[in-house]
Amino acid sequence: MSGTVWHRPASLADALALKAELGDDALAIAGGTYLGVLLSTGLIDPPEALIALGGIAELRGLEVDGDVLRIGALETHRAVERSVAVRQGGFEALADTFALVANVRIRSVATVGGVLADADYASDPPAMLCALGAVVVLASSRGERRLSIEQLILGHYETAIEHDELLVRVEIPRPERAAYLKFRSRGSEDRPCVGVAVVRRAGLRVVIGAASDRPQVFPELCALADGRELTPELCDEIAGGYAERLEALDDLRGSAGYRRRVTRTLVRRGLEAIA
C-alpha cells in the first residue's frame, strides 16, 4: 500500500544501473503523456518505482551528421517540429509528421523515445520513422543494440525493449523525397485513423500506421516502383495492393473496411505528393 518511489538519475549510466537492478518493477517516464493516462485511468497499477529521465543530458540532442539525423530519446515532438537543423537538413517531412500529433500542449512534453517505446498503434511518428528506415538505439548496462522500427514494435504496446534497456536515440538516414499523410476521421486533434508515410530514396517505401497493432509495409508492392516513374496508373496499382493486403482493426475512428478504403486513397495521394 506504499506509494511509488521516484528516481531521478542524473546520468544514463545511473539510469541503466537502476533499470538493471529494478527491471520491470521500475517504469521509465519522460513526458508522461502515455504513462500519465494509463495511471490516472487505472489501466495499470502504480509501479513500485518510476525512473524520471528528464535530468539525463545524454538523452538529448537533435543533430544532422552527414546523411543521418540523430534525435535523443528525450527530445520532444515540439522540438523536432521546430528544429531548424531537422527542417533544413532534409528532414522536413519528419518535422511535419511530429507537428501533426495532438496539440501543442501534448507536443511540448511528449518525447520521441516515448512515442516509440509506448508502441501505441494510433500514433503518427512510428510509421514515418519506419518508412524513413530509422534505427533505434537501445542501451543497457550490457551494452547497446540497434533495431529497425519493424524489429522494435512487436504489437499492441509491445516492443523488443528488454527489461533492463532504455531507448536512448533514433538515427534516421536522409530521404530523397518523403511525405506523411495523417487521416483523421474526427477532430483536428484526434489520433490518426490511418497514417500513410511514403519515402523515396533508392527505392520506394510506403508504411501504413494506425491501421493495426504495428506499422505495415509491403516490400513487394513498393518494389513495383523500382526504376519506374510514379505514374498515376502505378500509384493506383500500389495503392490498390496496399488496401487489399492491409491488416486493419475496428475502433471508434473507423472500421477495418473503412480503414482499407481510405488507405487506398491516402497511398495514392501520398505517392502523387512525392511523384
Next chain:
Amino acid sequence: MNERVTGAIRYSQDVERPNMLHAKIVRSLAAHAQITRIELPGGIPEGCVLITAADVADCRPYGCLVPDTPVLAETARYVGDPIAAVAAPDPRLAERLARAVAVEWSDLPAATDLEAALAADAPVVHDVCEVASRRGAWSGMRPIDGTNVSHRSRLIHGRGEAGFDEADVVVEGEWTTASAQHAPMEPHACLAEWAGGRLTVWTGTQTPFNLRRELATAFGLAEADVRVIAPPMGGSFGAKTFTRIEAIAAALARAAQRPVKLVLARDELFLTLNRHPTRSRVRLGATRDGRFVARRVWSWWDTGAYADTGPNVAAKGAWAAVGPYRFDHVEIDADCVYTNRPSNGAFRGYAATQAAWASEQCVDMLAERLAIDPLELRLQNVLRDGDRFATGELMHDFHVAECLEAVAREIEWDRSRAGVGLCALMKGMQTPSRAGARIELADGRLTVHAATAEIGQGPTTVLPKLAAEALGADPRLVTLAEIDTDVTPFDTRTTSSRSTHMMAGALGEAAEALRRALADELEAAPGDLRFTADGGIEIVGTPASRRPLASLPALSGEGEHVIEGGLDPDSGQGIASAHWHQGAGAVRVAVDRETGVVEIVGLAAAVYAGRVVDASRAALQNDGSVVMGIGSALYESIEFSDGQVTNANMGDYQVPAFRDVPAFAATLHELPGAEIHGLGETALPLVPAATGNALRALGLAQSHLPIHPERVLDALDRSGA
C-alpha cells in the same frame, strides 16, 4: 471573468476545511449485479473510512423526479455505479485504498442499451411503478408496468394520428443520436461537513435548492438542516445539476465525523451524467402545396440506470419534436427508458438537439418529396405571433421566421444551395418557475443575493447590472454574493436559459422594495429618490438631502418572480414555456468524396434575444453554443461495450478544438424594449440538424448523430456517386 484567466477564482475543489479527508468512489465493474461482499484486504488504515450500502442503510433513495437513486448501491445498475467509498487524509492514499477494495458480486441480466431495454423480455432495471409511487416522486409520472419505461410523455393536438387522412403526402424516417459528455473543464467537486446535526455542502451546482431537498430526503433531515454553498463552476452545461456526488461525500463525512472532499477524475465524469441517446420515428403529413397537416412522433430516451431528470427531458422532447410550426394534428409519444448505463440528464440544448436532428430532417424529406424550397416550406408553416402551438398556447414575441431569413441571407441561400442545410427551432424554459432575489445595502455597498449559479455565463456581471438598472444606481456599487441556501432566497435553478429572464423580474421587485425601505429611511416618496454618481442618495431637486450610502443603516429589499404553467402529462396541453428561445441555423458542408470527411465550410446561426442585458457575454455564450454544436454534429459520441464506457478520456472522446471551428456568423437578434429571452443554448441544436440537412441536400442523408465519415462514405456508395 478576469479571475478565471488569472486563476484567482476559487472553485469548490479549492475549498478546504480543517482535518478534512479526501474521498474516492469504488465503482461497480458489472452492468447489473447484486453486490455480495466488499472489503479492504488488510483492513482499513487508522484515520481512514470505508463505507458501503450497509453503512447508509438508514438513508432513503433520492432523485429530482423519481426517488430511485441510493447513496451507495447494493444492486449495482451500471458499470461505474458507486457501490462503496473511501476517505483518507491524503487523496493518493484514498485512491490506492479504493483500488485495493475487493468486491464480490453475482451478475444479473443487464439491458445495456435502448434496444435491449425495450425488448419484450428485457431485464428490468427498476420496478417502474414501485419507484414512481414512492413518496416525493413527480405526480406526472406515467410508468409502463413491467417494462423499463419510467415515463411516457404524451402530446395530442387536433385529431392526433387520425389527422393524417387530411394529408396528401406523408414522409417518415427514423433517426438516432449517441450519448454525449458535457466535458466541462472543471470536474465535479464537493466538500461535505456535519456539525450539530446540520449538513453543509460546498459544491459546484446549478441546482442548489434541488440539491438541498434531495440531501434532506436522503439523510432524513429537515431542509433547513441542509446548507448548500455553491462556489462558481468551471463549466457545467447541465452536468452539475441535482445530486451528483454530494450524498456520497456527506455519507463519508458522517461516518468519518470529519469534513470530506470528493473530486472526480476525468473518466468519472463519463460515469456520472451524460446526454440521452435517443431513437425517434417521425412522420409528417402535408397538403400538396406544402401546408403542414399532421405530425406523429415516437421517441425513446435512454435515461440510464437512474431517471434523474429524464422524464422531464422526454416531456420536453415530446413538444420539441413538433418544431416551431403550425399543425392541425399532432400526436407524440416520448418514452423515458431505464437502461443499465450511467444516468443521462440535463445537457445544454435539453432535448432540442435530439428532437431537431430528427424532426428538421423530416421537414427536408417533405421539401424534397414536394419539390418545394426548404426555406419556403419552413416560412410557409412557421409559427407567428397569434398562432397556437400544439400545446394550445398562444405564441407571442415570436421571430423564428426572421431568424430563418437572416441565416438564409448569411449563407447565400439564393446563390447556391449545394450542400446547404437549414434548421429552425424553438426551445422552452423551465415552467413553472420561481426566482427570488434580495438586494442589501450595508456599509455603502449593494449586494445581490440570488441563486443564479456562476458557470461562466456571467451572472456576477449581469445580475448586479440588472439590479443597478432597476435601482438607478451605478453597477460598480453592486456585487453578487456567493450562493448559500441559508442566506440566498429560493430560486428554482440555473437551467434552461431561464436565469436572466427570471431574475430581471425578481430583481425589479427587490429594487422597488429596497427603494421603499430607503424612502422610509429618508422620509421621502420612493419615486423621488436618486442614486448619485459618488455613491450617495438624494431626494430629487433637493441636493442638500444627499446622504452617503455608507451613512445609512443596513437595509434590504426582496423580490420574487413567479411563472405559472406546465403541461398536462396525459395530453401535453397547457403552458410549455413562458417565453420561447428561438433560432435558425444554416450550414454549408464540403465532403471529401473519397473518405467521407465532412467539413463545415459555412455556418450561420441566428438567435432571437429580445432585450440584451450584456452584449459581449450574450454574444460569447451564443458563440460557445455554436462551437458545442459542431462537436455534437461531427465528433461527440460516448462509446460502450457491454455497458462499459470505452472512451472515457479527452483523447478518445473528441470535443472540437480551435482548428475544428470554421469562421461562422452567430448573431443575436435584439429587440430593444422586448422581454429578455434566454439565449445560452439555442444555437447548439441548430448545428447538427442543419448539418444533417446539408448532407441530405447532397443526397447523403444521415440517420445517426454524430455524423461519422464512414457512414457518409456508405451514403456515397448508395448514391452511386
